[in-house]
Amino acid sequence: MKITVAGAGYVGLVTSACLAELGHIVTCIDIQKDKINMLQNGRSPIYEPGLESLLEKNLRNGQLQFTINPHRAYSEADIIFIAVGTPEMQDGSVDLKYIHVVSHTIAHYIEKDVIVCTKSTVPVGTNDLIQEIIHSRKPPNLCAEVVSNPEFLREGSAVIDFFQGDRIVIGTDNPETASTLEQLYLPLKIPIIKTDIKSAEMIKYASNAFLATKISFINEIANLCEKVGADIEEVADGIGRDKRIGHHFLKAGIGFGGSCFPKDTKALVQLAGNADHPFELLEAVMKVNNRQQFLPVLIAKETIGSLKDKKIALLGLAFKPDTDDVRGSASLTIVKELLAEGAVVRAYDPAAIPNAQKILGDTIEYAYDIRFALQDTDLAIIATEWEQIKHVPLDVYRTFMKNPIVIDGRNCYPLDKVQKYPMTYISIGRPAVNKAQQHDDLRLNNL
Ligand SMILES: NC(=O)c1ccc[n+]([C@@H]2O[C@H](COP(=O)([O-])OP(=O)(O)OC[C@H]3O[C@@H](n4cnc5c(N)ncnc54)[C@H](O)[C@@H]3O)[C@@H](O)[C@H]2O)c1
Numbered sequence: 439m440k441i442t443v444a445g446a447g448y449v450g451l452v453t454s455a456c457l458a459e460l461g462h463i464v465t466c467i468d469i470q471k472d473k474i475n476m477l478q479n480g481r482s483p484i485y486e487p488g489l490e491s492l493l494e495k496n497l498r499n500g501q502l503q504f505t506i507n508p509h510r511a512y513s514e515a516d517i518i519f520i521a522v523g524t525p526e527m528q529d530g531s532v533d534l535k536y537i538h539v540v541s542h543t544i545a546h547y548i549e550k551d552v553i554v555c556t557k558s559t560v561p562v563g564t565n566d567l568i569q570e571i572i573h574s575r576k577p578p579n580l581c582a583e584v585v586s587n588p589e590f591l592r593e594g595s596a597v598i599d600f601f602q603g604d605r606i607v608i609g610t611d612n613p614e615t616a617s618t619l620e621q622l623y624l625p626l627k628i629p630i631i632k633t634d635i636k637s638a639e640m641i642k643y644a645s646n647a648f649l650a651t652k653i654s655f656i657n658e659i660a661n662l663c664e665k666v667g668a669d670i671e672e673v674a675d676g677i678g679r680d681k682r683i684g685h686h687f688l689k690a691g692i693g694f695g696g697s698c699f700p701k702d703t704k705a706l707v708q709l710a711g712n713a714d715h716p717f718e719l720l721e722a723v724m725k726v727n728n729r730q731q732f733l734p735v736l737i738a739k740e741t742i743g744s745l746k747d748k749k750i751a752l753l754g755l756a757f758k759p760d761t762d763d764v765r766g767s768a769s770l771t772i773v774k775e776l777l778a779e780g781a782v783v784r785a786y787d788p789a790a791i792p793n794a795q796k797i798l799g800d801t802i803e804y805a806y807d808i809r810f811a812l813q814d815t816d817l818a819i820i821a822t823e824w825e826q827i828k829h830v831p832l833d834v835y836r837t838f839m840k841n842p843i844v845i846d847g848r849n850c851y852p853l854d855k856v857q858k859y860p861m862t863y864i865s866i867g868r869p870a871v872n873k874a875q876q877h878d879d880l881r882l883n884n885l
């Protein structure tokens with residue numbers, strides 16, 4: 439099968455590499471020349487575990503090629519996957535400009551019958567629009583069938599998710615098209631759901647909205663735990679053991695970020711509004727999340743007072759571990775607030791510094807070493823639970839910081855371990871450990 443993937447972002451590259459790995463001839467096209475140049479040289483423009491080696495291997499054995507040439511990409515394709523970005527607009531609705539352009543380009547360049555599969559997350563009704571654009575512009579003798587095939591991969595585990603996903607959704611009313619795609623995915627042995635286009639589009643938004651709701655729910659329980667003296671880790675474990683609830687997505691913290699949950703929840707609220715059905719539950723989910731992302735700064739002010747000229751170490755810039763993506767990251771909110779309070783910020787991240795630098799520039803310092811990030815700081819905020827951060831021995835905070843005060847936004851350390859150290863440790867939904875006094879005594883003794 440000759441496959442073309444439009445878009446060399448997270449979804450496009452994972453789809454390209456994995457379909458090539460399954461034995462298909464794949465062409466991946468993007469409009470960014472630099473990206474394609476990099477990929478042609480066997481380098482991945484994104485940090486995603488396992489991806490670069492798959493790209494490099496399939497490029498070398500000729501299964502995979504990269505291009506910016508639409509004729510080369512589309513004229514021979516049997517199946518085209520659309521994986522272009524669908525960013526949010528200022529009002530929260532989805533910007534479909536890349537979808538429009540790619541649909542026009544596909545219509546212009548196809549030279550044989552083709553199936554066009556939309557992997558990009560698009561509002562209900564968009565695949566009909568894509569179908570309309572392609573139909574009205576393609577050569578009249580050709581057939582182009584548009585299918586909704588939403589993507590559920592997570593950044594950081596995207597390659598594993600492709601091969602071991604929970605389900606594959608195929609949205610089309612054409613049984614022949616559904617069957618062709620079913621054949622394509624059959625080797626993965628993942629359950630396939632065949633449905634109509636609009637339900638497929640809705641499954642994607644509803645899945646993300648449900649997961650986001652679970653996170654905001656557990657964060658609200660965490661905030662309540664703090665008020666009443668309960669421990670969220672115990673509570674989450676207790677409720678997660680109920681199979682109807684499950685343990686997944688019950689990790690309390692400083693809220694959800696990323697390129698999907700914040701954007702897709704807003705889009706669903708917009709969609710609901712347009713359908714004259716205010717989605718109040720999801721609006722609350724977003725409100726809780728916005729508040730949660732600010733939490734470390736509020737706690738910092740409560741703990742040390744004014745943040746003006748205070749040196750603060752920020753551990754983690756990526757929106758989650760194992761990715762270099764900072765889109766929607768709580769860290770960006772935290773930096774903005776800390777700078778507004780007059781603090782001096784030094785941030786560490788094992789992979790996301792280059793991407794963060796594109797947004798934050800030289801407004802903060804960057805550290806490629808955790809110890810350097812902590813050196814002489816008044817307070818540390820843990821924002822991403824990277825393995826490199828979770829395993830920092832607690833001694834290190836005491837040794838390197840001016841004051842060992844840690845706000846752990848991801849509950850990285852067990853409380854009983856922290857209790858043994860003379861430090862102030864405030865996490866989410868758990869009792870604070872306040873041993874600053876003990877630390878001060880220790881310092882005085884050492885003078
Ligand atoms: N990132 C994820 O984890 C994830 C998971 C599931 C679904 N999605 C959805 O998939 C879509 C893509 O997300 P992403 O994170 O991969 O986006 P991305 O921004 O990382 O990449 C999109 C790519 O599309 C390219 N592009 C734009 N117009 C093009 C055109 N006309 N032809 C060819 N390439 C074009 C851009 O240059 C860019 O490289 C979005 O709708 C997103 O919501 C993302």
Ligand SMILES: O=c1ccn([C@@H]2O[C@H](COP(=O)(O)OP(=O)(O)O[C@H]3O[C@H](CO)[C@@H](O)[C@H](O)[C@H]3O)[C@@H](O)[C@H]2O)c(=O)[nH]1
Nearest residue numbers: 589590591592593687688689691693694695696698757758
């Ligand atoms: O218990 C949890 C789980 C996640 N998060 C946060 O939620 C955000 C999103 O995490 P995750 O879902 O793991 O990452 P994404 O790569 O954004 O993946 C989501 O968004 C993708 C894009 O739509 C979907 O394809 C995936 O199925 C969906 O999980 C991150 O900031 C996490 O820190 C929590 O705070 N607590």
